[in-house]
Amino acid sequence: MTPMTSGALTISDGRLALSALLILVNVGLSAALRLGLTRSLLVASLRMVVQLLLVGFVLEWLFRQDHAPLIVLVGAAMAMIAGISAVQRTRRRFAGIYLNSLLSVMASSALVTGLAVTGLIQPQPWYDPQYLIPLLGMVLGNTLNGISLGLDRFMEGLRSGRDQVETALALGATRWEACQEVVRDAIRVAMIPTINSMMVMGLVSLPGMMTGQILQGATPDAAVRYQIVILFMIASATALGVFGVVGLAYGRLTSADHQLRLDRLVG
Amino acid sequence: MGPSLLLRAEGLKRQLGDRLLWSQLNLVLAAGDRLGLVAPSGAGKTLLLRALALLDPLQAGTISLQGRPPATWGLPRWRSMVLYLAQRPTAHGGTVEANLRSPWEFQELRGRGGWRYERIKGWLQALGRDPSFLAYDAERLSGGELQLLALLRALQFDPSVLLLDEPTASLDGATTAALEALLIEWLAAGQRACVFTSHDSEQIQRFATRTLELRP
Incomplete structure (x- = not known):
């Protein structure tokens, strides 16, 4: 270390x-x-x-600290806070929304950060908190935004597109056929900030982490390499998290009987 | 043998919050039936039609089509056979024709013959509309034109039971009469029935073969 x-x-x-x-x-x-x-x-x-x-x-x-369970526990607590905050920024709720958000945030960030520390950056040991915690923090901060955007857009999309969705259902569409436009739209919207930030990266914005590393004396080349890895991590974790949370919300707000269950939506 | 039994519902109930709209509701539909629902506004006519299409979960009771419960049909097939037309129909972007064609893409409806221009043209003629109606921008239709679109969209799948929620609310008198005549002709062409609501008691007297009163 x-x-x-x-x-x-x-x-x-x-x-x-x-x-x-x-x-x-x-x-x-x-x-x-x-x-x-x-x-x-x-x-x-x-x-x-x-x-x-x-x-x-x-x-x-x-x-x-040099104790893997403790560090993982801190990481899990961070993910929990992210999962809860993601829901707090949406306009509507349904029973189970917090659980859905927690599951999506935890699974996506654990998978992506896990791959990064075991395969890409490889600190020794893999749970070295000086790497694991900041990496996880960056991933969570961005996944959180994606999840709130995606969830909010999905719930609003079903609300405003309710008549369209039910028209399709009434004609014999499956719930997926009736809702897929809304699902796609929500995932698309949630991905836009990540794509935008990658587009202008280095041109308009110098990310905080990179600035910090350079001030600390790291060569710009080394800092840039970290930044590239981080951005790919953020992009994939956001995609996974959004996909998960919108998928779970879709499962909750429709039924196996191909019904739209907006009665489960409050707020 | 009399006309064949299409739809049977027994012991249906609908409650909104703690307000009971209707309960112990039994309903039998045979081929050729035109059942008018009679009840004041807010009594749950729309909710009954939605329940028959299984767009909402049933709160009580059972329902079957040709003696078979919904689960054995599969819900998409059930809805294509017990087809609900909403009071305020919707259309997606594109022409009227695109709106009539797009449901054929659904898994359930795919292998069923598809879009037939001649048939649609005949119906349009019966409704006093020119075939150029098909090229109209669906998002700019008037409320009445939208109702015609929704009717054509439904008729092309030959459902067994049509559930019509105020089907002529936005239509002029002449078109209303044409639509009623078209429906009677369409019903007679197969083992078909319809349930409808109307705010116009004269229409119920004129068009219904039977009526059903909703009460708690």
Whole structure:
């Protein structure tokens, strides 16, 4: 478990405090234009600082651990939070939606991150938290977005396309024949952000992880290689997660009797 | 031997929340029947038609077609034979013809002869419409034209039982009369029956061979 290099310049406490003065730009603007954001700005700044400092402590502790079950447990907890947050951003719910989301997030991120640490990046041991946890975090953050977009779009699509779907069913379509357009549309929409971000990668956006590695002294070539692996991981995990969650929602909102069960949808 | 028995429903019930719409409902349909449903708005006429097409799960009771329960037919086949026409029909993008053709792609309907232009043309003529109707943009049809599209789309599969939910609500008097005549002719051409609702009590008197009153 050797760190990549000895690292970038350290930011002292004094300079860290100084950086907080930058928020005064926002506060000043808010006061001058009476945006009413002063309070939220200060609260958000404070939360950001406290949360990150805490995460810093947690990660320092975690990176010293060498106990596979513990690290996997932390990973599972992260996946659980991602699965729950994904549902919280959708407009409607159905019984079992949290379970569906959890299953999809966990299965897709475990599969893809597992393949990455055992086959592509191969840290020794495979559960080295310095690799596993950040990789998993990046995958989860993106899968979460895909899943909320896909789920939301699927439920709204069935709602707004209800008459079309039932017209097809009434003529003798199977539930898949009647719903496939809605399913496809939901998966397509959920994949768009990933595709977009890959399109402009390096041109418009320099990803945070790559910037971090370069500041830490990694060569741009090494950082770019990591970034490429990460993006492919994100793309495949998002695809798997979205496919899983939309598939499960489809199973829940239709029945084996080829009925549309929107009565199971609340909100 | 009398006309053959098509559809039999026994002990059906429908409850919305804690409101009982109808219960202990029995219904028998024989070939040639034109059953009019009589009930005030909100009494669950549409829900009964949807129940017969098994678009909603049955809350109680049993139902069979030609003596066989739905599971032995398979739900897609059941619905192609007990065909429900919604009060507000929908069409997808493209022409009227594209809308009439697309259901033939369904697994259930694929091997059943397919689109027949001459037949559709004959029906259009009976309804006082020109064959150019087929080239219309389906998304720009009026409510009445949409109802005609839905009827043609259903008739081409020769269902045993047509479930018509306010089939003439958006049609003018002349077209309504033409549609009734067409339906009578179509019903007589095979072992077929229909169940319909109408807000027009005169239509029920004129068109129904029997009526069924819905009550809790």
